[in-house]
Amino acid sequence: MINNRLSNIKEYHFKSLEKIKEEVTSRGYEVIDLGIGDPDLRVHESIINGIIEGLKIDGFNNYPPYDGIVNLKKEIIKYYREVFSVCLTLDEIIILIGSKEGISNLIPAICSIGDYVIVPDPAYPVYEACSYLWGCIPYKVVIKEKNNFQMDFNVIPEKIIENSKLIIINYPNNPTGAIADEAFYKNAIDFCWKNNIILCNDGAYNEIVKEKENPISLLQYGKGKKVIEFGSFSKTFNMTGFRVGFAVGDREIIKSLLKVKSNVDSSQFKPIQQAAINALKINREYIKSIRRIYDERRRITEEILKEKNIQFYNHSRSFYLWCKIPKGYTTEEFCLELLLNFGIIVTPGNAFGDSGEGYFRISLTKDKDHIIKFLKAIKVYN
């Protein structure tokens, strides 16, 4: 080991999985990847056109503004006003090369070296890994099904609170699919305000709720109270490879984030930002149609899981299902059995933290016919 910075960090689960997947498919097995949350759905034509339009902008090849192009920020202002009734100004927004980048850069923007960063467990692994990478210590709060996977702030020791400047929450949640409600957000905001801690919601799945539901944003309740929210085009608009996201919230936090970011990268290619503008201009019925697809996949998958005696959290939004490992198996054994006997890749729960032991996550990012074909073939468990 050439440095100690990486000693607490595991290889990114989905990177290691690429190798295993390659091996299995090269042996001629048919495999369905319900592991990674990478939507299979078609990219809307107007998003593709955005790239083409972007290539015609004067100076498309030059460095973009470090905080993102103004027209995209204006479109985000409109989006937050129309969808969440939240009024933002240009300095309360920053454009990111995907929200993953922003989450990482937020840590040094807020925390001192050696601070705790309070994060959920199980969780998107980036919160823990990037806390370590930036010289902080993740303090993991186990989120529990009996609380609908909402973080319980009362269990955080005083000593940790005193040495923390940032709490990261994530609703709609990866990996559990749980959502936050108004009461939870208000309580979280009060707790953080009282303790002088910045509250960050990773809202990558804000739009992936049920078809007829209204999405909610942390900013509806926390505007003016040192909060920040990340947004992503990846999941809503099937743009994982485009790499574009944003952060909105307190202008001082946005300013600090920009200070880190502008020293680390030089923002996203303008045509991709133009594609994001076009994405936000698409009629909202389109987003409902995306939700409808996931609603159907979720319903079908839940039915099959019931037939197979596999338990799961049944209030899920986002496009994930959080399932219990059947009795008699370790997490690894079961996930391996699904892959080797039935050609199904899922994510072992412990890839999201220790409390994910005994669980696995299904990502509903494959078409329903394939989901049915593969899941119907598995055996009935005890």
Ligand SMILES: Cc1ncc(COP(=O)(O)O)c(C=O)c1O
């Ligand atoms: C909870 C969560 N946040 C952020 C991201 C990253 O999204 P982006 O593609 O915008 O970097 C993901 C991707 O899987 C995620 O699950």
